[in-house]
Amino acid sequence: xxxxxxxxxxxxxxxxxxxxxxxxxxxxxxxxxxxxxxxxxxxxxxxxxxxxxxxxxxxxxxxxxxxxxxxxxxxxxxxxxxxxxxxxxxxxxxxxxxxxxxxxxxxxxxxxxxxxxxxxxxxxxxxxxxxxxxxxxxxxxxxxxxxxxxxxxxxxxxxxxxxxxxxxxxxxxxxxxxxxxxxxxxxxxxxxxxxxxxxxxxxxxxxxxxxxxxxxxxxxxxxxxxxxxxxxxxxxxxxxxxxxxxxxxxxxxxxxxxxxxxxxxxxxxxxxxxxxxxxxxxxxxxxxxxxxxxxxxxxxxxxxxx
Ligand code: BDR
Ligand code: CA
Numbered sequence: 001x002x003x004x005x006x007x008x009x010x011x012x013x014x015x016x017x018x019x020x021x022x023x024x025x026x027x028x029x030x031x032x033x034x035x036x037x038x039x040x041x042x043x044x045x046x047x048x049x050x051x052x053x054x055x056x057x058x059x060x061x062x063x064x065x066x067x068x069x070x071x072x073x074x075x076x077x078x079x080x081x082x083x084x085x086x087x088x089x090x091x092x093x094x095x096x097x098x099x100x101x102x103x104x105x106x107x108x109x110x111x112x113x114x115x116x117x118x119x120x121x122x123x124x125x126x127x128x129x130x131x132x133x134x135x136x137x138x139x140x141x142x143x144x145x146x147x148x149x150x151x152x153x154x155x156x157x158x159x160x161x162x163x164x165x166x167x168x169x170x171x172x173x174x175x176x177x178x179x180x181x182x183x184x185x186x187x188x189x190x191x192x193x194x195x196x197x198x199x200x201x202x203x204x205x206x207x208x209x210x211x212x213x214x215x216x217x218x219x220x221x222x223x224x225x226x227x228x229x230x231x232x233x234x235x236x237x238x239x240x241x242x243x244x245x246x247x248x249x250x251x252x253x254x255x256x257x258x259x260x261x262x263x264x265x266x267x268x269x270x271x272x273x274x275x276x277x278x279x280x281x282x283x284x285x286x287x288x289x290x291x292x293x294x295x296x297x298x299x300x301x302x303x304x305x306x
Contacts (some may be wrong), residue, residue, distance in 0.1 A: 001026050003114045003141075005105065008237070009035030009121030010045040012079050012221045016300065017120055017241035021211050022053040023303040024245045028108055029099035031060045032120035035167050036075040037083035039064040042121075045084045047092035051212055052213055059094060060183075062125040064100030064141055066168035073157055073167075076226050083170055085217040087306050105129040109139045116142040118244040119175075120237040121279075122164050123147070129170035130178040142247075143182040146240035147172065148258065148271030150186045150287055158269050162187040166182055166259060166269030173260040184258065184285040185240040186271070194232025195300070197222075208305025243294045249299075252260070252290035255283035294301070 002025040010016045032039065039061060046059045065071070070273045097104065108271050110116055110219065117140050119126055125130035130136045135141070145164075153162035159305045165172045175182075204215040218233075225234060242249050257279060261270040274281065 001114055002027060003112060004244060005029050005108055005115045005117050006099070007031045007033060007105070007117065007119045007121060008046065008074050009033045010034040011042065011051060011083055011121070011237065012085060012217050012282055013235045014120050015045070016050045016214060016235055016303070017237035019053065019214065020238060020241045020245065020303040021118070022055055022057070024299060027055070027057045028112065028115065029058045029060060029104055031125050032062050033125050034064050035121040035164065036079045036180040037081070041083045043096055044092060045082070047096065048084065048089050048092040050094035050244045051092045052210060058097045060097050060099055060101040060104040061150060065213050066122060066124055067127060067170045069296055071167055075163060078181065078221050080156040080220045084108050085220040086116070087216045090110045101125045102128045102132065104135065104265055108134050109136060110226040114141055114210060116140070116144065117243050118239060118241060119145045119147070121145065122167040122240055123171040123175045124168045127174035130174060134178065137179045142244070143179050144185065144240055144244040145182050146185045146237050148184055148186040149188055150258070150271060151188060151305045152270065154267065154270065158267060160267050161269030162173060164270055165193055169260050169262045169269045176258060176260055180284060183243055184287045185236070185243055185256060186287065187236065187288070188245050189288050190234060190236040190239050191297060193291060194230070194234045197231055197233055203301050206304065206306045211306060214304060225227050225304065229248040232242060237298065238300055239291065242291065242299050245299065246295070248297050250288050251292055254287045254289055256285055256286070257281040258285040
């Protein structure tokens, strides 16, 4: 079984990814970032998810803001003002640990050399962790990042920037420079692996409490996607989680050096990929280009009890 430590800003697709992780792996902690919504909401949402899965996964609150500039946008239009579709869940029972997320990342990776780090939100916590302890990359088995838009097809106000990288470009820069190798699941591969809406509706109509939960939290995002003319179910963090749980799901991958634009007037937060090896730098990213969609679907279905 994969052994996971998840850094996340739940978030509707984060929620699905966290359900997948608990169905298919051992989860040693949820370290929480600000991103889709503020840290207060993302921490509470993580606790709600821990209650739902009924496992004692510790939740560690992380950084409330990006490293340098305050965020220019959030994602409440997709995830709801509370980050979980404004369903109005009761106060969760699961508690937040006293330890800071950044310290927890350093401690847990010291205790267990077999951890795969899965980053599903802005990279603020990971960047601080690696600055505090530059030996962190050598201690993790794998790092899987959901982020970036490798040919510039972003999803934020800065056209080529994807949300997680655009929210905290300096943090992404620190992480991309510090880790010699990571798997990158970008927004574009996510768009190529959307689920058919009707099929997905069947998966969440089974009566399993995880499926019912997801059907509720997904309503706002579903309506947003339909309004944008997207017919499919786009589940960015779930795809990254599938790659983290089962690397063999990847059917095509490109290794390239990827850097982050921190200054551009229109391009801040863009991921710049050295597609034609012009810099002569060793590739840092294993860019996931294609996965086995049927296996991805099966992993999601099982996590929903379908
Ligand atoms: C990413 O941004 C967030 O809104 C999602 O949770 C995902 O992590 C997609 O760009
Ligand atoms: Ca996320």
